[in-house]
Amino acid sequence: MIRRLSVITLSIALAGVFLGEPARTAPPQRLLDFQADFHIIEALVDGGLALGTEDDPLQRARHCQTLTTVLAEELEDAARKNAGPRATEFGTHLEALLVGGLGKNLLLARAKLPANDPDLKRLGDAVLKLLLPLEERLTSQEVTGLEPARKALAQGRLEIENILKGKTRLETPLK
Amino acid sequence: MVAKAQQGERPAFAVLVEAYWDRLYRWLYHVTHDRHTAEDLTQESFLKALGALDSFQVGTNFQAWLFRIAHNTLVNATRAGRRNKQAFPEQLPAFSQGPLELAMTREAMQHLTRAVGRLPHEFRAAFLLRVEEDLSFREIADVLGTTEDTARWRVFKARKKLLEVLSPHLEPEVS
Amino acid sequence: MNCQECQDQLLSCADPVAPPVEVEAHLAECHACRQQQLMLLQIEANVARVPVPPSEVKEHFLRQLLEPAQPLVEFPRPDHARRPPPTWSRRQWTMLAVGCAAALLLTVCGIWLGNMLSRRLHDGPGPMVVDPGKGKKPPAKPLVAMLLDCDLRLAQAQTAEQQVESLAELAEVLHGETALLAQTGSDTELHALAKLYAKVLDKGLVARAQLVPEGKRKSTLNPIAERLAQASSATAKLAEKAAPKVVEPLQVMVAAARTGNAQLKALMAEAVP
Numbered sequence: 001m002i003r004r005l006s007v008i009t010l011s012i013a014l015a016g017v018f019l020g021e022p023a024r025t026a027p028p029q030r031l032l033d034f035q036a037d038f039h040i041i042e043a044l045v046d047g048g049l050a051l052g053t054e055d056d057p058l059q060r061a062r063h064c065q066t067l068t069t070v071l072a073e074e075l076e077d078a079a080r081k082n083a084g085p086r087a088t089e090f091g092t093h094l095e096a097l098l099v100g101g102l103g104k105n106l107l108l109a110r111a112k113l114p115a116n117d118p119d120l121k122r123l124g125d126a127v128l129k130l131l132l133p134l135e136e137r138l139t140s141q142e143v144t145g146l147e148p149a150r151k152a153l154a155q156g157r158l159e160i161e162n163i164l165k166g167k168t169r170l171e172t173p174l175k
Numbered sequence: 176m177v178a179k180a181q182q183g184e185r186p187a188f189a190v191l192v193e194a195y196w197d198r199l200y201r202w203l204y205h206v207t208h209d210r211h212t213a214e215d216l217t218q219e220s221f222l223k224a225l226g227a228l229d230s231f232q233v234g235t236n237f238q239a240w241l242f243r244i245a246h247n248t249l250v251n252a253t254r255a256g257r258r259n260k261q262a263f264p265e266q267l268p269a270f271s272q273g274p275l276e277l278a279m280t281r282e283a284m285q286h287l288t289r290a291v292g293r294l295p296h297e298f299r300a301a302f303l304l305r306v307e308e309d310l311s312f313r314e315i316a317d318v319l320g321t322t323e324d325t326a327r328w329r330v331f332k333a334r335k336k337l338l339e340v341l342s343p344h345l346e347p348e349v350s
Numbered sequence: 351m352n353c354q355e356c357q358d359q360l361l362s363c364a365d366p367v368a369p370p371v372e373v374e375a376h377l378a379e380c381h382a383c384r385q386q387q388l389m390l391l392q393i394e395a396n397v398a399r400v401p402v403p404p405s406e407v408k409e410h411f412l413r414q415l416l417e418p419a420q421p422l423v424e425f426p427r428p429d430h431a432r433r434p435p436p437t438w439s440r441r442q443w444t445m446l447a448v449g450c451a452a453a454l455l456l457t458v459c460g461i462w463l464g465n466m467l468s469r470r471l472h473d474g475p476g477p478m479v480v481d482p483g484k485g486k487k488p489p490a491k492p493l494v495a496m497l498l499d500c501d502l503r504l505a506q507a508q509t510a511e512q513q514v515e516s517l518a519e520l521a522e523v524l525h526g527e528t529a530l531l532a533q534t535g536s537d538t539e540l541h542a543l544a545k546l547y548a549k550v551l552d553k554g555l556v557a558r559a560q561l562v563p564e565g566k567r568k569s570t571l572n573p574i575a576e577r578l579a580q581a582s583s584a585t586a587k588l589a590e591k592a593a594p595k596v597v598e599p600l601q602v603m604v605a606a607a608r609t610g611n612a613q614l615k616a617l618m619a620e621a622v623p
Contacts, residue, residue: 030493031534034527037494038542044497045520045546049554051504052517060505067501093498101505125280132281189415192408200405214407221411277395287393288400305364306394312364331362337393338361338386345389 043070051101057108058119064102065127071097072134075149079138084145087138091149098156102127106163115166124164131157177237181228188228192221195238198308199245206249206300208292216252220245239314242304246318283344290340294333301326302333351376356383366390496523510561511570517554518574521547521610525581528603532588537595544599548606551578556613564621575614582607 034041043066050063071094078087109120135157138150162168179187196217204213223244224231231240279287291299297319304310304318315326356376363369366387369377377384500523503516524547531540555574562570582604589600 028530028534030527030530031536031539033492033494034531034536034539038539040494041497042542042546044494044501045524045550048497048501048504048517048520049550051501052507052513052520052554053558064505089492089495093495096498096502100502104506128280129278133278136281185415189412192412192415196408196411197405200408201402204402205400210403210405214405217405218407218411277392279392279396279399284396284399287396291397291400303397306397327362331358334361334390334393338389341393342389345392 040070040074043067057105057112058123061102061105061109061123064097064105065123067097068094068102068127069130072130075153076134076137079134079146079149082145084149087146087149088152091152095152095156098127098131099159103156103159103163103168106160107168110163110166121164124160127160128157128164131160177228177231178233180225181231181233188225191224191237195241196221198238199241202242202300202303202308203245203249205291205303206296212252216245216248219248223248236310236314238308239310239317242308242310242318243320246300246320250320279345283341286341286344287337290337293340294336298329298333298336301329302337305330353380353383356380357386360387360390366394493523493527496526510558510563511566513558514555514562514570514574517550517558518577521550521555522577522581524550525585525603525607528585528600529588532592532596532600535593535596537599540596540599541602544602544606547603551606551610556610556617559614559617562617567618567621571614571618575611575618578607578611578614582611 047063047067047070050066051060054060054063071090075087075090075094078084078090106120106124109117113120131153135150135153138146138153159168176187176190180191199220200213200217203216204210207213207216220241224241227244231237291302294302301315301319304315305312310318312323312326312330315330316323319326319329351372353376356373359373360366360369360383363373369387377387497520500516500520503519504513507513507516524543527543528540531543559567559571585600585604585607589597589604592600
């Protein structure tokens, strides 16, 4: 009886050693995120460099369009996998980029260019062609966890549409 | 599969139902603008096809044969006063994804949906058989019980009307 | 062939993607007709997207079509085949309770022992923190979010000074990940990070700093140069204690920060009257 108990105790203690071990050496989440998101990180750094070395608002809008494509692809990927939190994260990023980056520069470009400038229109249409099908897919999926992402995307898309239609203007006119 | 169905194998006929139900229903819905009517006609058409399988020549186009049965059923139902003319419904499910390079904006899709719905029904029927079912003008003529020239003319008229109505809303990029 | 004839033929051909040869020839030279063709193709490509409510009777029809000769029936187990529930004595229940408690205690002890042994095996410096130069704690916000914040500031920057400041922040965000990658020995990731960091400093920060008006160079560039010096120093200290495989990328970052600092100082010196 005592020998049996000793064997059981030793077995459980050894099991505990192995249970304690993996938790210590699992890579930190931030590293895993870095590895998984490196293509996005690289795109954001390159995008930042392009934006930071450009003065023309239409060119900046083009760089923002490139970033929009990257973020939209991540959002679509998250939606496909029903990964609500990640979809929300990228929906929020997209909204911020559309409003604060692309939208702001489209507004500045509109103020400087003729009303029906074809380059401006082409850029705006290309962005909407990217966003509208994505928004439709998020709507048609009818998964509750994707609703915040859809709302954020819709807000961003609406901002761009309003700017292209002339409904949103610069707060302070250009000198 | 048709040959097996002709020998009385119900599972073989079920495979044909699986393959063609949605397409036939979709075409009948577009022609009738009524879900219940389209479903009734689809069901009736398949029952008639099941009963008339012996008359089908293996090697010829089963789809065209089936659609001809459906069209005759529709015409008979109209003559008997069973079918009420319906306006094209405005509340519809969301748009599905299309080819990216020829994608339309949501607004343009709404115009397209309305424009297709407003085509005269004989033009609409012929046009959809050509574009969605990829039937030749000869096969379209067989389905609709008319001549090849008339089938071609109906598709011509449908395309002309759609271009006329939709060209202000389309902005193709010509290289 | 004139335009009217071309467009009529397009509308009546079987497939506007591949019209007759004479139509193709006209399209090759006529922008307006090509536009018509494209619009027609766009219409036809999207017709399939026109929505239709789903059919709800298909499955019912198929079920009726395939109705089997006999329906499936589930029979209950006969009484004699059911296993009787266990009936234990009070003594047996007591022994079971004591045994479970003992097993739980032994498991907890085992895990504690395991943790202690694991710490001994991995004896070494604990997590290191590289001060990015502003005395800030390691960032908790995801890296992607921080980079996007920088990009938005860059998208809205109105002057070269604002651009330079935001590019410096972009570099610092990247530098903030150094400690983690060095600690975990992720040399591949650290190499990639070092490359991005050096690119931002050289192609972004220093390049743009040259456009800062001379009168504003000192006020704009001096704080950034100091931060670069601190980053260089902190990364050099990290490299002294780091695993061999991550030393090289850390040194790349040290060199980039030092070079950046030197170049900014040179630009400030140029501006001195």
